[in-house]
Amino acid sequence: MASSRPAPEALYIPHGGLIEGADGGEGPGGHTGHADRAEASAPAGYAGYAAQEPPASWEEWNPTAETVRPVRGKHRIHKKGGGGLARSSTVLGVGVIAAVGAGGIATAQGGKPPVSIALPDLASVADSLPGVGALVDGDDTAAPATAAAAAVLSSAGVTGADAERGTTDAGEALRARILQQAENQHRQADDAQRRQAQDAAVARAAATATAQQGKAAAEAKAKAAEEKRKKAEAARKKREAERLAKLAKSFTLPVSSYVLTSHFGDSGSMWSSGSHTGLDFAGASGTPLKAVHSGTITEAGWARAYGYRTVLKLDDGTEIWYCHQSSLSVSVGQKVSTGDVIGRMGGTGNVTGVHLHLEVRTGGAAIDPLSWLRGKGLTP
Structure with missing residues (x-):
């Protein structure tokens, strides 16, 4: 370490000595001036x-x-x-x-x-x-x-990292830190946005998977229900077929040889009501007419436009009308069984030819005889 130059020594003048530079000039001590x-x-x-x-x-x-x-x-x-x-x-x-x-x-x-x-x-x-x-x-x-x-x-605020990067200037260091902080904030924002996008994608994927699972479950449920329905329908048809087969043994067609000419609901001036109320079986005169099921004879005689008519009442209350007969084989109150002859085919009453006019009535109203016969397992 270098040392400084020593301080100057003060000039000592004895008391009463000569003083130079005074206004009175030179002289011994005590002179005026x-x-x-x-x-x-x-x-x-x-x-x-x-x-x-x-x-x-x-x-x-x-x-x-x-x-x-x-x-x-x-x-x-x-x-x-x-x-x-x-x-x-x-x-x-x-x-x-x-x-x-x-x-x-x-x-x-x-x-x-x-x-x-x-x-x-x-x-x-x-x-x-x-x-x-x-x-x-x-x-x-x-x-x-x-x-x-x-x-x-x-040097204010300059850190070791700034010195290593060479940014030892305070402004540059502050600028670098601000930029780094902004970059970190942008990175954090990007990360947050990326996480949000990922979460949204995961949520959408989960929702899609849930929807697909729900759709698959619904389709499987619908398919199972359809299969169940088909099985139930098949079972119902089977039971109906068995019932019809059993009924077919107790029911029969009213005539063996015939041709269907007029159906239920046909319209024309030949019928007083304006439409046909029964099913016509055309055939030869005198063809035997049979009881379709067991029951009781409630009417047997002349019925004006219907000619000779026989009414057979079944056990369930259904009435079977046999019209336009040439002759009657039963009487009122008689019990008959399936297939018993109750009369003969003819052309009496309001007719245009020999035929059997068959009507089926439930509760007093006429219904389609063809559908009723099919419901009993019969195929006219």
Whole structure:
């Protein structure tokens, strides 16, 4: 560490000695002039020091760039209000003057030769006092202050990662961190959006899968119901066929040899009601007419437009009318069984030819004889 030049030694003039440079010229101590006034006004302890120009061999102590090592490193300035840098400089200057004055006082009071005062290295002082380096640099221009301020700003907030990346400037470091933070925020937003999209896709896939499962389940259920319905229908048809087969054994057609000529509901002027109310079986006159099922004869005789008519009432209340007969073979109140002959085919009453006019009535109303016979397992 380089040392500073020692402070100049104070010039000691004995009391009453010759003072040069006074307005009264040269003379022994006590002459009138500025010297007297200076001596008279000097405080106690400073009587031997006269106000005079320093000798040629004395130099003013003023550190320069050649005598003081340049400040190394960068220091942060902590500003507390205004004038912080000026106050630090003033403190340093007052300390130096006090040290020089103390040395001079000790020399004057003790009568000993002046003591040289060695000041510490200003570089180390500058290192320990923020903002002083710019003052002791020796440059009177504004560049050192600007450099100091730039040094402070350039090192503010600079981290090791910034130094590794080479962004040691405070603005660049701040800009880099802002950009990095923005990038992180964008990345987080993108991640959140990506997660939302993934969640939405998963939800859509789950909904689609659920819908497909529901559709498959519905289709399977419908198919099972259809199969069940088909099976039930097949079972019903089977039961109906069995019932009809059983009924067929107890029911028979009213005539064996015939041709169907007029059906139920046919319209024409030949029928007083305007439509045909029965089923016509045409055949040869005298063809035997049989009881379709067992029952009781409730009517047997002439019935005007119907000619000779026989009414057979079944056990369930259904009435079977046999009309236009040529002759009757039963009487009222007689019990008959399936297939018993009850009369003969003819052409009596309001007819255009020989035939059997067969009517089926339930509750007094005429129904289609063809459908009724088929319902009994018979096929006319």
